[in-house]
Amino acid sequence: MSRILRVAAAQSGPIQKADSRPAVVARMIGLLDEAAARKCDLVVFTELALTTFFPRWLMTEQAEIDAFFEREMPNAATRPLFERAAAHGIAMSFGYAELTADGRRFNTAILTGRDGRIVGKYRKVHLPGHSEFDPARSFQHLEKRYFEPGDLGFPVWRALGGILGMCICNDRRWPETWRVLGLQGAELVVLGFNTPAVNSQKAEEGPEQRMFQHRLSLQAGAYQNSTWVVATAKCGVEDGHPLMGGTMIVNPDGEIVAEAKTLEDELVVADCDLDLTRFGKQTVFDFARHRRPEHYSRITSQTGVILPPEE
Numbered sequence: 579m580s581r582i583l584r585v586a587a588a589q590s591g592p593i594q595k596a597d598s599r600p601a602v603v604a605r606m607i608g609l610l611d612e613a614a615a616r617k618c619d620l621v622v623f624t625e626l627a628l629t630t631f632f633p634r635w636l637m638t639e640q641a642e643i644d645a646f647f648e649r650e651m652p653n654a655a656t657r658p659l660f661e662r663a664a665a666h667g668i669a670m671s672f673g674y675a676e677l678t679a680d681g682r683r684f685n686t687a688i689l690t691g692r693d694g695r696i697v698g699k700y701r702k703v704h705l706p707g708h709s710e711f712d713p714a715r716s717f718q719h720l721e722k723r724y725f726e727p728g729d730l731g732f733p734v735w736r737a738l739g740g741i742l743g744m745c746i747c748n749d750r751r752w753p754e755t756w757r758v759l760g761l762q763g764a765e766l767v768v769l770g771f772n773t774p775a776v777n778s779q780k781a782e783e784g785p786e787q788r789m790f791q792h793r794l795s796l797q798a799g800a801y802q803n804s805t806w807v808v809a810t811a812k813c814g815v816e817d818g819h820p821l822m823g824g825t826m827i828v829n830p831d832g833e834i835v836a837e838a839k840t841l842e843d844e845l846v847v848a849d850c851d852l853d854l855t856r857f858g859k860q861t862v863f864d865f866a867r868h869r870r871p872e873h874y875s876r877i878t879s880q881t882g883v884i885l886p887p888e889e
């Protein structure tokens with residue numbers, strides 16, 4: 579049986595602070611409809627897909643903060659999206675700010691089946707930035723203020739005839755993310771990201787270098803774990819704050835097979851043959867024959883950097 583999934587990375591152009599949930603969901607439904615017309619099996623939306631990238635702002639009023647969070651999923655605003663996806667028979671993934679019944683807050687992504695039911699949930703593990711506002715910084719990244727680190731690890735799911743995993747934005751920079759997914763046999767990893775075009779802590783690191791690091795991370799993650807990678811940006815200028823693009827699909831050889839051309843809402847589509855993951859998993863990266871875990875214990879046992887002795 580063929581295991582070719584037609585996957586659409588549904589890039590989001592900017593979402594302004596003033597944009598309503600229904601307006602954003604209508605844009606997502608437009609992309610879903612286009613994906614259905616192009617016979618896609620899976621649509622991957624971005625990180626915090628329903629709102630602007632709000633961790634760039636210091637907010638102290640609880641009601642203002644809460645307005646960016648979802649207490650249930652689906653909810654009144656997003657139900658039309660789930661219904662449309664189910665009507666098309668398209669699976670989807672998207673990110674949102676999750677507020678649990680017991681008051682915990684996570685930067686979350688979900689995966690649905692073709693029937694619109696949620697089959698997987700991931701909560702972002704690597705939260706970049708700070709918890710405190712610092713006027714010395716040119717701009718802020720306050721994810722640690724608004725979220726706690728994910729508590730679900732990096733699960734994978736048997737879905738759509740393959741093994742699928744999720745991570746979110748900053749996770750893609752960490753080899754540990756890819757490895758934990760890869761060791762569970764992931765064949766397709768989906769992720770959304772909101773990446774400021776300039777590094778707030780290193781002004782000379784602009785869009786070109788950021789794009790290089792982004793590609794490097796995705797391509798290495800794909801190749802070294804022999805998995806497809808579907809990475810979807812929110813990009814463009816949100817209330818004066820530029821986010822880089824770089825929505826792309828990478829094959830298990832680490833090659834970019836499809837890439838966005840704009841910084842707007844745009845579908846990036848590729849046929850992802852999950853059987854192409856077999857070769858790498860059975861040759862260079864065959865765990866049973868070549869892996870030497872007895873030499874890797876530092877990855878889990880060491881929490882900080884230990885430098886070699888000085889000469």
Ligand code: CDV
Nearest residue numbers: 706719747748772773774
């Ligand atoms: N949303 C993110 O996690 N963004 C980070 C930025 C802040 C460095 C990223 O890794 O792209």
